[in-house]
Amino acid sequence: MATLFHISDLHFGAEDRSALDWLEAQVRHEKPDAIICTGDLTMRGTKREFDAAADYLAALPVPVSIEPGNHDMPYYHEMLTRLRHPFRRFEAMHSRAHRPVPLPDVSVVSMPTVTPAQWRLNWSKGCVKPRVLAAALQQLSGAGPEVLKLVACHHPLVDADTEGSGSTRGGTQALAALAAAGVDAVLSGHVHDPFDLMVETANGPIRIIGAGTLSERTRATEPSYNRLEWTQQAGLSVTVQVAG
Template identity: 70%
Template sequence: MATLFHISDIHFGAQDSHALDWFARSVREQRPDAVICTGDLTMRGTPREFEAAVAWLSALEAPVSIEPGNHDMPYYWEMWHRLRRPFERFKAAQAQAQRVVAVPGVTVVSLSTIVPAQWRLNWSKGFVTQPVLTRSLEDLNAAPAGLKLVACHHPLIDADTHGSGQTRGGKAALAQLAAAGADAVLSGHVHDPFDMTVDAGGRPIRIIGAGTLSERVRATPPSYNRLEWTPDDGLQVQVVTAS
């Protein structure tokens, strides 16, 4: 059996210290095989926020996989840095805090839905570019048999939540990921958990969203998703709320 904890939107700079301590204690006591973080490590993408996020993630007693979120780029008042080197700080943080996730029978494939600028007013929304999608499809096609998960920040299609990803190219990407054998897509961004099986180009695929461990809650208290998988029983998902 594989046990994975799925977190998102920890938002250092607007973090909930009680929720972060509670989650770290849950990792220490329950010893999951890995933690998957689907983005928004920070609130404004500042060096100080990334330092705090790295310290917390590095202290978790489990391997950690980390995706970028839209808040993990320099904010709008650092426009030159945002447009020229949008992922510099995130990649430095990822290099320090991410540890190889090697769980027998489980593959986690990255799919970035983050771009520094778009032809629409709200740049916080998702966008799937073809080169990024192509690399994810190649990784899926090369993956051994077992559970195949795709990790990204924005929901590729919107669930019934207060927030929205409005991910451009997301629906087409979901169909291609399903065709390549993905079992589920893990995301965050909307700060409320969800778990749905949807039709993607004629194939079923699950979309699973994690809530937040920050003060920026919506309809759900701070929470994380507990994922348990066996070849016989498949993937089971439980939303665990802070106590």
């Protein structure tokens, strides 16, 4: 059996310290095989926030796989840095804290949905670029039918029944391609509320799973994370764990 914790939207700079302490205690007690973090480690993409995120995640006693979120780039007051070096600080944090999921029967494929600029007013929304989708599909092609196939991104590829939205361009087409590739679930964050849905695509159904937030920026749900358990016999189960 594989046990994974799916976390998202820690937002260092607006983090909920008690929620982070609770998560750390859960990790030390439950000892999951790995943690998958689907972005927004910081609030404004500053070096101080990234250092705090790296210190926290690197200290957890299990591997943590980390995706970028739209808050993980320099904020708009640093526009030149945002456009020229959007992921430099994220990559420095990633090199310190990221460790791949070490399970031979679980494949976690990264598919970033963030971009420093786009042709619409709200740059916080998601975008699946063709080259990014192609790279994810290439990685998936090496996983056999007995492997749990998870795709990790920040934005929901299609909007779920939550207060927030991802409004992800190219998301519907990406879901169809991932369904054709046999993906078991797409993990995301961004909307700060958990969800677990089956979505119909042109190539059949696919599951989308969203994690809540561990920051002070809660919406309908208190700080939370998802507990994922998987066996070949029983399949994938998801339980939302809410801070008490």
